[in-house]
Amino acid sequence: MCLGIPGKVVEIYEAAGARMGKVDFDGIVKEVCLAYLPEIQVGDYTIVHVGFAITRLDETSARETLTMFHRMGILEEELNAGEEVSP
Amino acid sequence: MKYLDEFRDPELAGRLFEEIRRLTTRPWALMEVCGGQTHSIIRNGIDQLLPPAIELIHGPGCPVCVTPLEVIDRALAIAARPEVTFCSFGDMLRVPGSSQDLFRVKSAGGDVRVVYSPLDAVKLAQQLPERQVVFFGIGFETTAPANAMAVVQAERLGLHNFSMLVSHVLVPPAISAIMESPQNRVQAFLAAGHVCSVMGTWQYEPLVSRYRVPIVVTGFEPLDVLEGVRRAIAQLEEGRAELENAYPRAVRPEGNRPAQQVLEQVFEVTDRNWRGIGPIPGSGWRLRERYRAFDAEERFAVGHIRTDESPLCHSGEVLQGLLKPNQCPAFGKECTPRTPLGATMVSSEGACAAYFQYGRFIPVGAVEASR
Numbered sequence A: 001m002c003l004g005i006p007g008k009v010v011e012i013y014e015a016a017g018a019r020m021g022k023v024d025f026d027g028i029v030k031e032v033c034l035a036y037l038p039e040i041q042v043g044d045y046t047i048v049h050v051g052f053a054i055t056r057l058d059e060t061s062a063r064e065t066l067t068m069f070h071r072m073g074i075l076e077e078e079l080n081a082g083e084e085v086s087p
Numbered sequence B: 001m002k003y004l005d006e007f008r009d010p011e012l013a014g015r016l017f018e019e020i021r022r023l024t025t026r027p028w029a030l031m032e033v034c035g036g037q038t039h040s041i042i043r044n045g046i047d048q049l050l051p052p053a054i055e056l057i058h059g060p061g062c063p064v065c066v067t068p069l070e071v072i073d074r075a076l077a078i079a080a081r082p083e084v085t086f087c088s089f090g091d092m093l094r095v096p097g098s099s100q101d102l103f104r105v106k107s108a109g110g111d112v113r114v115v116y117s118p119l120d121a122v123k124l125a126q127q128l129p130e131r132q133v134v135f136f137g138i139g140f141e142t143t144a145p146a147n148a149m150a151v152v153q154a155e156r157l158g159l160h161n162f163s164m165l166v167s168h169v170l171v172p173p174a175i176s177a178i179m180e181s182p183q184n185r186v187q188a189f190l191a192a193g194h195v196c197s198v199m200g201t202w203q204y205e206p207l208v209s210r211y212r213v214p215i216v217v218t219g220f221e222p223l224d225v226l227e228g229v230r231r232a233i234a235q236l237e238e239g240r241a242e243l244e245n246a247y248p249r250a251v252r253p254e255g256n257r258p259a260q261q262v263l264e265q266v267f268e269v270t271d272r273n274w275r276g277i278g279p280i281p282g283s284g285w286r287l288r289e290r291y292r293a294f295d296a297e298e299r300f301a302v303g304h305i306r307t308d309e310s311p312l313c314h315s316g317e318v319l320q321g322l323l324k325p326n327q328c329p330a331f332g333k334e335c336t337p338r339t340p341l342g343a344t345m346v347s348s349e350g351a352c353a354a355y356f357q358y359g360r361f362i363p364v365g366a367v368e369a370s371r
């Protein structure tokens, strides 16, 4: 229930006075309330909790953690050059 | 290392494990706050792949697990009323109250419905004007913006047949309570990423300085968890205590401001009893006076219901990190997901359920002794 799912905004409209939209979760499209992300546009990524988009997840920052890991891994390889690594 | 292949990027995961192993020189106890993280850790065997010196203590961040028994009993009393259509997230249906659960109320003819979003319950109230529609508003700061908006929406639509049974809980006061417990062993926290997506990270600065404890905002994917562990261990080994954001792709320091505004408008801080843990001052939200008309506890006068926990269940110790689920005598015997004795066996985010689902029947100490 409390795990957020990332998805892509594919449609934005107004319903009963609230900013709503359709979000595509890897093929499954659901109605989502976008009231908390007034700036989000069609094509943007977001994390959705119980039908509400709570945070933007732009493509650049979506990749940031992975890039950081990679950087860290490479860094760590450099550090481990000639150093003993326990199995 | 049979689990390593299951990581999205096994090579990267391997490097992270190596880096953590290289950093670790003595025993450390970390708590992952969120049940989603616990699930990720047990599913991927992260706790078994980490150096034995690192202990992961599973935190109280499963909203279903900590919703107090008296609130469950109030929910059951409301749901059983003939005029009520009771809406809840699916996880709550099998949570045991004192004598039954919502599922049984439903089988006995109660109108209990599972909804995906609280707005579905608002819609239902519009469609069923002759019914009293009640939504079970539980959760941490992640679900609270949705529940707050449902109340705002119901007011805007002038719905007199919608109300909410509110039992929200908050993470920062729980961290304080853990740090102040005389039995506390936690030396660093992996904070729940999505809670911080809503609330920002600023609430954690005072905790870091007051308790000199590292707090690393961490995501839910296995690699996110590993990165959180790596950063926490680095801080501990270097004698630092800082607030770090290891989940910047979803967490901004200020959080979601529009959501915080609506939360402030609809909810006020209250003391909250956590199931299995006990009362924690200022650790919950309830509806403000202005929205009391939407408070199900007042509408159905169930505020008097008070109950006691079953003495068989050790979920309190599990939620406080004093006991691992498989150390509970009832685990996997009297207590299974089909016949749960405690809430931690019900929700997919509960530690007991995660241990059961992934076959962790033997305590870690026993595994080590047999090696």
Ligand code: SF4
Pocket (backbone or CB within 6 Å): B312, B313, B314, B315, B316, B318, B325, B328, B329, B330, B331, B332, B335, B336, B340, B341, B342, B343, B344, B345, B352
């Ligand atoms: S295994 Fe069951 S009885 Fe034991 S602590 Fe967990 S929920 Fe309670």
